[in-house]
Amino acid sequence: MVATAAGSYASAVADIANSNGTLEATNADIEKMEKFFGDKEVYNFFTNPTISLEKKREFIDEIVTSLNMQPHMSNFLKLLVDSKRIELIKEIVKEFEVFYNKMTDTELAIVTSVVKLESQHLAQIAKGVQRLTGAQNVRIKTVIDPSLVAGFTIRYGSSGSKLIDMSVKKQLEELASQLEFPDISLAV
Structure with missing residues (x-):
């Protein structure tokens, strides 16, 4: 329904x-x-x-x-x-x-990066998502987000519930938390 x-x-x-x-x-x-x-x-x-x-x-x-x-x-x-x-x-x-x-057994993956990624990189990402999900097809949508500093994120799964974060922003945030600098926040 x-x-x-x-x-x-x-x-x-x-x-x-x-x-x-x-x-x-x-x-x-x-x-x-x-x-x-x-x-x-x-x-x-x-x-x-x-x-x-x-x-x-x-x-x-x-x-x-x-x-x-x-x-x-x-x-x-x-x-x-x-x-x-x-x-x-x-x-x-x-x-x-x-x-x-659902009708085409396609997994949607939203790839967010600082700059436009080359088609061969997107193809590699699609193959990786296909391996992770077992979907017959993978569709990639791209989003540009300068706040990531460098790297990229991949969101997939039902309603984008799964996230692979390969961004420098995340790495810097993790480093700041490990060093216990709670006052440090990255400017967006």
Whole structure:
């Protein structure tokens, strides 16, 4: 049973995509939507109650065409606009990712580093996470965080419950605690 409205929408999209053989393409479309609606101005446009549904529907047609998305994604976005549920889009994206990962036996690993890591390093990290989890596939999402000083962290598992911390920041914090310097905190 899906507990939230966002989960219900995400489940429906995943089921439709799976049944019509477009799960991979739908996942790619969901990732495009995540980036697109991640833009604050776009999100505010769609959640603004003073903008007409017709203008929002026209904009959806433009989005779907320009991002080369599948027709059922247009229908889905229009459904959200018409039912005044478009504010759930970010949650729907997250929920869809969970369904997609379960359907494809994929483990999501979020790799946080100071600088962008090379693709061969990300591939090595993916292989390591695959060994740890036994998942058939591993998807890597990257995040840049200058406060780590150097190194990286890997978060995986259900809801990111497992963490491998290879950052210099963590090593410095551990060193400070071992030396019993409680007043030392690293500037972020």
